[in-house]
Amino acid sequence: MESPSENPFASPMVDDIVEANVVVAPDEQIRRDHIRHEKSIKTIGVLYILGSGFTFLICLVALPGLWELMTAGNVGGLELAIAFGVSAIIFGMAVLQVASGIGLFRLKNWARLPAGFFSALSMISVPIGTILGIYFLYLLLSKKGAYVCSDEYKRIIAVTPHVKIKTSWVAWTVLITLLILLAILVGVVVFEFA
Numbered sequence: 001m002e003s004p005s006e007n008p009f010a011s012p013m014v015d016d017i018v019e020a021n022v023v024v025a026p027d028e029q030i031r032r033d034h035i036r037h038e039k040s041i042k043t044i045g046v047l048y049i050l051g052s053g054f055t056f057l058i059c060l061v062a063l064p065g066l067w068e069l070m071t072a073g074n075v076g077g078l079e080l081a082i083a084f085g086v087s088a089i090i091f092g093m094a095v096l097q098v099a100s101g102i103g104l105f106r107l108k109n110w111a112r113l114p115a116g117f118f119s120a121l122s123m124i125s126v127p128i129g130t131i132l133g134i135y136f137l138y139l140l141l142s143k144k145g146a147y148v149c150s151d152e153y154k155r156i157i158a159v160t161p162h163v164k165i166k167t168s169w170v171a172w173t174v175l176i177t178l179l180i181l182l183a184i185l186v187g188v189v190v191f192e193f194a
Helices: 012-016 026-072 077-105 109-122 128-141 143-148 151-159 169-193
Strands: none
Touching: 026 077, 026 109, 026 128, 026 143, 026 151, 026 169, 077 109, 109 128, 109 143, 128 143, 143 151
């Protein structure tokens, strides 16, 4: 016979509760163990999207110079081809940076490779670019980074939507500062060529 405290209609989840201490399900524990890494990879994605905005601005600023080269007439075909080639490479890198940023934000595994390329490329900017590049490469290429971008982890995210991490005020401050700087830069470019 059942004891009076047992409810035959209770959810199977009741078995996970032991003496008022909730036993964390394996998927939830995995998410808690990886959520900081997940948030960091998504942040890299946002930074690459913002960085591509700066790259697109460089392309926009270069357009009048390219136009001047084309119309000047005293520039040889080789110089003009080089200028267009460099501009096309910069524009292509901006497009790839946007794609990899969006991919990282969505935790797509394919985005780790181009993001790793941009992280390695940023190491040229000594010392801050080097430090950030090394840290980004660690986040992207580590075992946790590979797992966070896997299909298995996406399944875990789907079954644990209640597991969240609070964004610190420092991260919000940095993001807002970057957005303000981007807006100022866009304003300067627009007013300069208007």
